[in-house]
Amino acid sequence: MIYGERIKQARELRGFTQTKLAELLKVTQSRIAQVEGEFRDVADSLIAEIAYRTELPLSYFSKAPENWLSAGSLLFRARTSISKREVTQSLRDAEHVFGLAYSMAKNLELPVSLRTINGDPKDAAIQMRALLGLSATVPIHNLIRILENAGIWVLAVPAMKGRDAFCCWAEADGRQIPVIVISPDCPGDRLAMNVAHELGHLVLHKNMLGRLSPELEKEAFAYGAELLMPEAGIRADLRPPISLTRVALLKPKWGVSIQALIRRSYDLNVISERQYRYLFMQLSSKGWRTTEPIPIVPEKPRLLKKMAEVLYGSPVPIDRIAADADMLPAEVSRVLGLYAEAEKKPDAAKSRVVAFPAPYRAGK
Amino acid sequence: MDANSIPPLFTCETDPELVVSTLESLLFAVYEAFEVALPEVEQLIEREGFERTSAIFNHLVRCKAKTRLCAFDCQDEDGGANTLQIERVMLDGLALEYRGLRFRILKGAVLPTAQSTQRQRFYQQELPIWSPDMPAPSLRTLVILWDTDSTWQFSRLYLAAPKSGDARTAEAYWQYEIKHPAEGIAPPPSGPTGPDFGDLDNVRPLSAPLVVGKRE
Numbered sequence: 001m002i003y004g005e006r007i008k009q010a011r012e013l014r015g016f017t018q019t020k021l022a023e024l025l026k027v028t029q030s031r032i033a034q035v036e037g038e039f040r041d042v043a044d045s046l047i048a049e050i051a052y053r054t055e056l057p058l059s060y061f062s063k064a065p066e067n068w069l070s071a072g073s074l075l076f077r078a079r080t081s082i083s084k085r086e087v088t089q090s091l092r093d094a095e096h097v098f099g100l101a102y103s104m105a106k107n108l109e110l111p112v113s114l115r116t117i118n119g120d121p122k123d124a125a126i127q128m129r130a131l132l133g134l135s136a137t138v139p140i141h142n143l144i145r146i147l148e149n150a151g152i153w154v155l156a157v158p159a160m161k162g163r164d165a166f167c168c169w170a171e172a173d174g175r176q177i178p179v180i181v182i183s184p185d186c187p188g189d190r191l192a193m194n195v196a197h198e199l200g201h202l203v204l205h206k207n208m209l210g211r212l213s214p215e216l217e218k219e220a221f222a223y224g225a226e227l228l229m230p231e232a233g234i235r236a237d238l239r240p241p242i243s244l245t246r247v248a249l250l251k252p253k254w255g256v257s258i259q260a261l262i263r264r265s266y267d268l269n270v271i272s273e274r275q276y277r278y279l280f281m282q283l284s285s286k287g288w289r290t291t292e293p294i295p296i297v298p299e300k301p302r303l304l305k306k307m308a309e310v311l312y313g314s315p316v317p318i319d320r321i322a323a324d325a326d327m328l329p330a331e332v333s334r335v336l337g338l339y340a341e342a343e344k345k346p347d348a349a350k351s352r353v354v355a356f357p358a359p360y361r362a363g364k
Numbered sequence: 365m366d367a368n369s370i371p372p373l374f375t376c377e378t379d380p381e382l383v384v385s386t387l388e389s390l391l392f393a394v395y396e397a398f399e400v401a402l403p404e405v406e407q408l409i410e411r412e413g414f415e416r417t418s419a420i421f422n423h424l425v426r427c428k429a430k431t432r433l434c435a436f437d438c439q440d441e442d443g444g445a446n447t448l449q450i451e452r453v454m455l456d457g458l459a460l461e462y463r464g465l466r467f468r469i470l471k472g473a474v475l476p477t478a479q480s481t482q483r484q485r486f487y488q489q490e491l492p493i494w495s496p497d498m499p500a501p502s503l504r505t506l507v508i509l510w511d512t513d514s515t516w517q518f519s520r521l522y523l524a525a526p527k528s529g530d531a532r533t534a535e536a537y538w539q540y541e542i543k544h545p546a547e548g549i550a551p552p553p554s555g556p557t558g559p560d561f562g563d564l565d566n567v568r569p570l571s572a573p574l575v576v577g578k579r580e
Contacts, residue, residue: 145564245395245399245545249546252549282517286544294549302564
């Protein structure tokens with residue numbers, strides 16, 4: 001059986017309108033509407049052509065549709081900066097990648113230790129540091145790995161390119177999985193703040209993700225700022241007078257943008273509103289609002305590739321994973337390429353081996 | 365110690381990039397001093413209700429920058445010879461000595477003319493008479509130029525090696541724009557530098573693993 005909903009999902013995944021897909025397939029738009037609504041059977045030749053144009057295997061269309069993800073915090077961002085079609089495409093791609101992860105996760109143990117926290121964003125961030133086993137004052141340079149370790153799925157999604165991030169609590173077989181979806185091309189400093197911000201939504205606004213407001217956004221920003229730049233740790237670094245040079249020196253240490261550091265200085269009353277505006281004018285005049293100096297390499301998520309390695313072995317067999325997840329091998333390869341490899345660590349056992357002088361070697 | 369008693373670091377033909385990189389710590393300090401001074405002066409003028417003229421603005425900026433530079437510890441490993449010495453605040457500029465070099469910090473985007481004989485001497489380095497068959501003259505004096513944009517915001521800093529000047533003209537061996545110090549700060553090393561949480565070791569196969577892959 002071919003599911004019309006899957007055809008629609010495939011079309012949205014590739015960012016096609018019905019008209020665009022109809023043009024590619026040389027059929028009418030109404031024909032696409034009919035097959036998506038399951039008002040007409042789909043000829044084998046047509047579904048083969050749809051599969052070709054959407055770069056998906058035929059098996060994708062005969063699998064019952066799943067709606068694991070809700071748009072979550074993406075809905076709020078949609079109102080401000082991106083079109084409805086882009087929102088849908090990002091969501092569909094996130095579902096697609098989630099589907100790949102979930103096809104593996106069903107056979108794995110993945111403990112989730114994240115819990116929601118009510119109350120003040122600052123207190124919640126302080127509590128979160130304690131829950132994650134982090135000191136109250138130090139910078140965090142591997143937030144994604146820390147969150148993945150706590151059971152949060154951080155998914156890098158190709159269609160999110162040029163966008164920020166969003167989060168939701170996924171529903172899958174009665175399980176609730178906290179998910180943060182990130183752009184694969186975001187600068188490292190911005191990425192860290194995006195992830196911390198979305199974590200704030202997951203923790204503080206679990207039941208409100210579809211109806212975010214500017215107030216809730218502010219809370220998430222406050223949460224993210226306190227998590228990455230805890231007042232107890234950063235105040236000593238933000239001694240007046242604050243200049244661009246001073247905050248730029250702090251950027252590599254704290255792993256956040258110069259803009260975030262200026263904002264933090266303002267929020268902690270280290271600088272006045274006038275100084276805050278002056279510094280942002282300086283940033284603008286240097287073109288640093290869009291591209292800052294001191295690039296920070298973005299942290300790649302690891303979980304998806306780790307799942308594949310645990311389940312299938314390393315190196316991961318792309319064809320088998322693709323077949324199990326109803327994806328084409330090229331796409332699996334492209335997606336897994338966005339995730340971190342295992343770190344190569346010095347072999348601890350080997351390094352403890354001390355070579356005996358020749359006369360004492362065994363057997364001599 | 366008198367600047368002239370220290371062997372010269374550079375000649376007038378030394379690559380300006382080498383000069384700039386050698387003086388990096390001083391230029392860093394000067395950049396930050398002006399970066400801090402300008403908004404402070406803006407605030408002061410507004411608070412005190414001073415008339416905003418170039419003369420008042422520039423003079424206050426020099427005073428504020430001097431205060432910042434006095435607090436700056438520019439002493440190098442070599443000891444006292446490399447200590448930053450601030451000579452005085454004059455009506456038309458700040459004067460510094462550092463590593464055997466004498467500096468004037470002046471306002472503008474190009475080397476200003478030399479109205480006074482004192483500045484004319486300053487521009488002429490150490491050899492008033494020089495011919496091409498003589499070795500390149502030592503570089504003894506440098507000018508740091510600071511400039512603002514139309515909104516009185518700090519916009520640029522330059523380092524110039526003056527050559528000559530009189531009441532109508534001024535010539536430099538070279539003039540080099542100093543990048544913002546942030547552009548010279550090294551990025552942090554990539555890869556995790558925080559607490560080691562292992563390689564997600566809590567991801568394990570189910571105790572009774574399901575068969576992976578599709579059944580034929």
